[in-house]
Amino acid sequence: MIVKNYGCAVFGVEATIITVETNIVSGNTFFMVGLPDNAVKESHQRVSAAIKNIGFHMPRGREITINLAPADIRKEGTAYDLPIALGILGASEQMDPTRFADLVVMGELSLDGEVRPIKGVLPIAVEARKQGFKGVVVPAANAREAAIVEGLEVFGVTHLRQVVEFLEGHAPIAPTLVDIRAEFEAGTGHYGVDLSDVKGQENIKRAFEIAAAGGHNVILIGPPGAGKTMIAKRLPTILPPLSMEEALETTKIHSVAGQLQQEDALVSTRPFRSPHHTISDVALVGGGTYPQPGEISMAHNGVLFLDELPEFKRTVLEVMRQPLEERVVTISRAKFTVEYPASFMLVAAMNPCPCGFHNHPERECVCPPGVVQKYLNKISGPLLDRIDIHVEVTPVAFTELASERETEKSAEVRKRVVRARQVQELRYKGKGIHANAQIGTPQLRKYCRIGTDGQALLQKAMERLGLSARAYDRILKVARTIADLAESTDIRTEHLAEAIQYRSLDRDGWAG
Numbered sequence: 001m002i003v004k005n006y007g008c009a010v011f012g013v014e015a016t017i018i019t020v021e022t023n024i025v026s027g028n029t030f031f032m033v034g035l036p037d038n039a040v041k042e043s044h045q046r047v048s049a050a051i052k053n054i055g056f057h058m059p060r061g062r063e064i065t066i067n068l069a070p071a072d073i074r075k076e077g078t079a080y081d082l083p084i085a086l087g088i089l090g091a092s093e094q095m096d097p098t099r100f101a102d103l104v105v106m107g108e109l110s111l112d113g114e115v116r117p118i119k120g121v122l123p124i125a126v127e128a129r130k131q132g133f134k135g136v137v138v139p140a141a142n143a144r145e146a147a148i149v150e151g152l153e154v155f156g157v158t159h160l161r162q163v164v165e166f167l168e169g170h171a172p173i174a175p176t177l178v179d180i181r182a183e184f185e186a187g188t189g190h191y192g193v194d195l196s197d198v199k200g201q202e203n204i205k206r207a208f209e210i211a212a213a214g215g216h217n218v219i220l221i222g223p224p225g226a227g228k229t230m231i232a233k234r235l236p237t238i239l240p241p242l243s244m245e246e247a248l249e250t251t252k253i254h255s256v257a258g259q260l261q262q263e264d265a266l267v268s269t270r271p272f273r274s275p276h277h278t279i280s281d282v283a284l285v286g287g288g289t290y291p292q293p294g295e296i297s298m299a300h301n302g303v304l305f306l307d308e309l310p311e312f313k314r315t316v317l318e319v320m321r322q323p324l325e326e327r328v329v330t331i332s333r334a335k336f337t338v339e340y341p342a343s344f345m346l347v348a349a350m351n352p353c354p355c356g357f358h359n360h361p362e363r364e365c366v367c368p369p370g371v372v373q374k375y376l377n378k379i380s381g382p383l384l385d386r387i388d389i390h391v392e393v394t395p396v397a398f399t400e401l402a403s404e405r406e407t408e409k410s411a412e413v414r415k416r417v418v419r420a421r422q423v424q425e426l427r428y429k430g431k432g433i434h435a436n437a438q439i440g441t442p443q444l445r446k447y448c449r450i451g452t453d454g455q456a457l458l459q460k461a462m463e464r465l466g467l468s469a470r471a472y473d474r475i476l477k478v479a480r481t482i483a484d485l486a487e488s489t490d491i492r493t494e495h496l497a498e499a500i501q502y503r504s505l506d507r508d509g510w511a512g
Contacts, residue, residue: 003090005100007068007083008127009075010120012291012338013252015127017104019069020080022087027063034068036075037290043078047085049111054161059092074335076290079118082107082137085160086167099167102134113160117141122255125149135175137163143176144265145255148248150180178265184247187268191237195410197230200400204231207391207502209413212238213420214481215435217324217346217386219309221504222393223363224356228349231393232305235347236270237410239303240418246301249341253300257293271302277311281319286340291331296323297340309350310378317383320346324386327438346387350379361394376505381470388437388474390504420484436481441473448476450491457493461500475499 007018030044048058066084068075083105090097106124108116117139125146128136135153138146143156153175157163165171195205204220208231211218220228242250251267254260260267275284275295286294296304306312323329327343352358353372358365365372424435427447433439439447450458458475461467467475476491479499483491 001091001093003087003097003100005083005087005090005097006104006133007080007106008104008124009073010123010256011073011336012340013123013249013256013293015120015123016070016073017127017131018073018075018080020083020087021067021069022084022091023065023067024059024062024088024091025065026061028061029063031063031065032068033065034071034075035073036068036080037077039078040068040075040080043081043084043109046078046081046109046111047088050081050109050113050160051085051088053111054113054159054164056089056094056164058088062092064088064091077118078108078116079106079120081109082115082160082163085109086163089164095164095168099169103137104128104133104135105137105163107137107139107157109160115139115157115159115163117258119258120256121146122148122252125152125154126252128152137166144178144263145251145260147176147178148180148183148251148265180244180266183266184244184268187266188241191234191269191410193234193237195234195237195413196407198227198234198407199403200396201227201231201393204391204393205408205413207389208235209238209417210478210481210485210502211235211345211347211389212240212413212417213485214388214424214477215345215437216388216478216481217348217437218389218391219348219350219384219387219505220391220393221350221352223360223395224351226393226395228393229305229307232303232307232347232349233272233274234410235303235345236272238413238417239270239345240414240421242268242270242301250301253293253297253340257298259298271299272305273299273302274305274307277306277308279312279316281313281316284316285319285323285329285331285342287331291333291338293340294329296320296342296344297329299344300341302344304344304346306346306348309348310375314378314380318380321382321386348387352376359392384505385470388478389502391502392504416485419487420481423484423487436477436484439477444473444476448480448491450476450479450496451493453493454491454496457496458500465500465503467500467503471503475503478502 002023005020007020008015009018089095121138121142122145125136129149129152137155140156140158143154147154155173156176166173222228247266247268254267273295284294286297323342329340329342331338353367353375355366357363358372479491479495482495482498
């Protein structure tokens, strides 16, 4: 007897419906075909034990053939256990398989029949709705993330016996319901930190406001303990709230990576990822034998913070260059290619030299001549070229640290940032650009024009400060953002003057 039921394979952040065909005839063998990996092949032992331990039996003296179609797509992981078990029970006439037709079923089985959580449930639910299925049967731990897909019944299960009884009509399961709007609104804007926690450093806060308003990448250079990490962790609190579309995109990536908690249905705050400097290039950009999203994709629509930037391996930093431009990571293998979104803001922090006190107002640098430049040269020019704002961080004075004066809260700064982003969305509508940092040369010439006074100021600054040619475009982009924050249609000289000061590492002689 042949029985068909349905599962799903996840590739990147997209899914493909898989038909699980089970055929049982006379014989004494077990075949699994359709490009299963080792984890899928091992399901034979898990499924067999689970079926026996819930009071059913594996067919004896029978040949069992399971085909995972389309057969030319590689199947990975343990999530096929549940549909395979149901296929065997249906084909051996131990249960009625008629309810299989309109459901997608996925889940890992333990030996006693318990259904364990899996990765990628949200893309599976999205694809099931797209293909017209009535509902999905998934582990109870994953039910909430699947339930954010509207127009699809989601049945969360904990045991194989429960699934069988449900499909036989003996024990109904109430669909898992999530009010996606309420979930989204409840989580939006709730952070455990606030910009007002930072004492002093008003110039750094201003630089971060500009970066958030224009989507600019930032590098902070300063001595240990000056507050670089503390400020960087508060950048998400002043970024515009996630839109519903962005929240779904971000949740999909976290679902594929298995990073969603059971109580989470939706990622409603901007991600902040801070990998250690010992990270590998594959862990950063994604990949592996069975490609998984890396840290830059986990930071999609949020912030990627690289602390102690020169301590990262050169190869790790260089692989970020293409994603910073394209805002997507393409991982190619011999038989397939997957894409992961990677639209993130890069915030980097570093000491100015190995000892940490170059250009310190009070302490003397003890590094030998040439060491400072050698330290900075660990970061390549092409990578620095993709960082718009360079900020020097100086230590906070005791009077500032001890001050009881209240400083501006994140919510107040975020209002100005949101207004500036709205101006940019309107300006670049229909061009696939959402912030000033993303504009190319045509938009730069059209929207970043400066007057005669501005040209003279910029020329003088480049000559006197020894700014590099690559600084020119960056200064204009940042000046455009400053003008947007000031609600000015034109870039004035004061906007240019402020933008020029954010190019520290381009100045001749900065490293001594």
